[in-house]
Amino acid sequence: MSSRAQILARVKENQPTLTNLPADLTGMVQYPDPVAMFGSVLDGIGGMMYRVKDYEELISLVKTQFAGLERIISTIPELEELTEKDWQDLPPHSYEDVDVAIIKAHFGVAENAALWVTESLMGQRVIPFICQQLVIVVHKKDILSNMQEAYQQISNAHYGFGTFIAGPSKTADIEQSLVLGAHGPKNMTVFVLA
Template structure:
């Protein structure tokens, strides 16, 4: 038996007994206005929120806030007249010049402003990380209060790749100055759709 095998066998033999997960029901938060809480949190971390009643209203906002002369992509068929549809068959590197990506989130978290994205809503895994500006469509009914609620929600989902994205990329470790767009999108916009 090799050293590696003997170490792994010793670790396997000396496992602690299983214990039940702690009760976290005391952390349950009942938001009076979860949409307002989400909006306040997300704008507080450098994002921008537009509350809309119709998805088509996005078409009026895009030209005002983004450079429409540059490449825009989307996974939403409803927006295919203003942005190129993301292709699953395209080489991921071909998206290196995307100015604006518009995708739909599965849900968003009021506690920290994060959106939950899985690869089936991203179109291509690289899209929300490589674009200059990220716009995400979130339905108001999909908002959850806390990360506890978020993890409970995704525990029963079946997905290959997913991630939480909370606002534009940023860092504050360079001379104690906050820098937005440090290693990902320069800006992040959420279109919050009231149903």
């Protein structure tokens, strides 16, 4: 008997009587001002949030904040003037020296400052992880309160890869002392578009 058949047979033999899945939870936490909550949670996990009224304001902020940095890439057409052209089809290893990556998120979640990003918004899967600094743009209307709403929003969407990103890469493995920039971005900026 193959391992597969053997394992499945043993599972069938040993699993208990069927119990039902619980009903979906209701009445989950709601915030009167989800954007404010998102900003405060993000601050707590080492990120920064800016509210901007349009791309023009966003561009000027990026220009000042990341002045002097050489390699800035983005998947957002509105930011073309700031960023490297035709970068998307290179081998993933070649992004090792990207200083700043600017991508969009489908939505953000106030309770944990996580942003949902799928492959189609990343250019390549490795981008939000390999860059030195990460910038994510999200619309104000797309800040949800909690994770239940988040998965309702994702629903049965098709993606090859998707991830929630909450703040910069971090570790506290050395004596529980928090250090930002473990392997991935050393900081994370979120622009909330009005």
